[in-house]
Amino acid sequence: MSAAFALMICGTAYPADLTGAGSSFAAPLYRAWADSIHHQTGLSLTYQSLGSGQGQKRVMARSVDFGASDLPLPGRVLDAAGLYQFPTAIGAxxxxxxxxxxxxxxxxxxxxxxxxxxxxxxxxxxxxxxxxxxxxxxxxxxxxxxxxxxxxxxxxxxxxxxxxxxxxxxxxxxxxxxxxxxxxxxxxxxxxxxxxxxxxxxxxxxxxxxxxxxxxxxxxxxxxxxxxxxxxxxxxxxxxxxxxxxAVNLLNAPAPQAWPIMSATFALVPLHPANKAAASATKVFFRYGLKQGDDIARDLDYVPLPAPVKDRVLSGWP
Structure with missing residues (x-):
């Protein structure tokens, strides 16, 4: 995590710059969320659109604050790597x-x-x-x-x-x-x-x-x-x-008018981060996106997550 200074959000000090890497599928959404939250708080995001494989590798190496992947990892891998996985939006x-x-x-x-x-x-x-x-x-x-x-x-x-x-x-x-x-x-x-x-x-x-x-x-x-x-x-x-x-399966859904190639996109964050402030700022970023970023997601042709899923994601985040 490369931030050299901090900012205050609701009285709490956070790093001013977050780092993420991975899914190019999710890149337009995360960059748009980042632009919006930056205008309100000063929190910024440096996101590298490198593909899901690199997103998984870099968060496992703890070289970024979060990884992004369209390919969800199985529970045994998440447990071994000490990662929390959650969906952020659905795309086609x-x-x-x-x-x-x-x-x-x-x-x-x-x-x-x-x-x-x-x-x-x-x-x-x-x-x-x-x-x-x-x-x-x-x-x-x-x-x-x-x-x-x-x-x-x-x-x-x-x-x-x-x-x-x-x-x-x-x-x-x-x-x-x-x-x-x-x-x-x-x-x-x-x-x-x-x-x-x-x-x-x-x-x-x-x-x-x-x-x-x-x-x-x-x-x-x-x-x-x-x-x-x-x-x-x-x-x-x-x-x-x-x-x-x-890890939901959205392929070839049975509804009469359903588009057949859909996927959720996922974020990966460390369960036991070395940098607690960066981890808290990452949660601020995704809470903002999930709670206030639906219009941005729709404008970019993503489907926002159902409200109960968002609540479960945020309540389950350690």
């Missing part, structure tokens, strides 16, 4: 394409076809399987250029889990000859620059970069477009009370 992973002549949300894909686009079995956008799903679209005879994450990534893990759930022959790492990019930012930029490109990113990045998204066939058999209603429909299906350390 969407498929983005750069196919000339195909507007946003006009292409329809089902799970097996999506898997085939990423593992190299479908190599052209004029493939008969794509034409069968999209009889009204003029699909070009253009090479498919799949793009995936290069680092240990919670977004990749969630996306691969979804592919395996809808295409059982899919195995993690079956990315074919696809290109690699770093972080949601890198994938978004690569798709935008690659004619014929297809990738997967957190929805906020797709909207920010005005990328063309697709409709996906959900568990109920409906082709749904990404958006607030579809995300909320999926989020309501979460079984929070029975989730191990809040």
């Amino acid at each position: 992973i969407v498929v983005v394409i750069n196919v000339p002549g195909i507007p946003a949300n006009q292409m329809k894909l089902d799970g097996p076809t999506l898997a085939a686009l990423f593992d190299g079995r479908i190599t052209t956008w004029a493939d008969p399987r794509l034409r069968a799903l999209n009889p009204g679209l003029r699909l070009p005879d253009l090479d498919v250029l799949p793009i995936h994450r290069e680092e240990a990534s919670g977004t990749s893990h969630v996306f691969a889990d979804y592919l395996h759930s809808v295409a059982p022959d899919w195995k993690t790492g079956m990315w074919g000859d696809g290109a690699e990019a770093q972080g949601n930012d890198g994938v978004a930029a690569s798709v935008r620059q690659s004619i014929g490109g297809i990738g997967f990113v957190e929805y906020a990045f797709a909207r920010r970069d005005r990328l063309n998204t697709v409709k996906l066939k959900n568990r109920a058999g409906q082709f749904v477009a990404p958006g607030t209603d579809a995300f909320a429909s999926a989020a309501l299906s979460a079984d929070w009370p029975h989730a191990d350390h809040y």
Whole structure:
């Protein structure tokens, strides 16, 4: 923790600068919360968007005040590492394409076809399987250029889990000859620059970069477009009370209009921190985000946590 001075919040001295690292999925939300709380209190956050794997490693090494991961850790790992894990928001992973002549949300894909686009079995956008799903679209005879994450990534893990759930022959790492990019930012930029490109990113990045998204066939058999209603429909299906350390499964939710690729994003904090003041400031930051940051989350296309889950998170924080 790099702060050299402190500030006062409600009569208590806290470090003025917090450090966090990990999930690029959660980066827009944490930075927006940080901007808001900084204006009110002076508390600031230095957050490194390095991917979920690095977030886990750095908080385990105690080189940051909190880690961030879209891939929840199992209880045995949390216990061994002395970490408290909790969700902060729910987000959607969407498929983005750069196919000339195909507007946003006009292409329809089902799970097996999506898997085939990423593992190299479908190599052209004029493939008969794509034409069968999209009889009204003029699909070009253009090479498919799949793009995936290069680092240990919670977004990749969630996306691969979804592919395996809808295409059982899919195995993690079956990315074919696809290109690699770093972080949601890198994938978004690569798709935008690659004619014929297809990738997967957190929805906020797709909207920010005005990328063309697709409709996906959900568990109920409906082709749904990404958006607030579809995300909320999926989020309501979460079984929070029975989730191990809040590790809810939001993939392929059964609701008729549910978006099929949803994930909670998680923060990780030490149970026995060496720097008590930094730990208290971290709790101030997340309490602010959970209690006062819902409008910010919605503006960035995240789904806020249900109120009972927030209360449980904060009351259970040691």
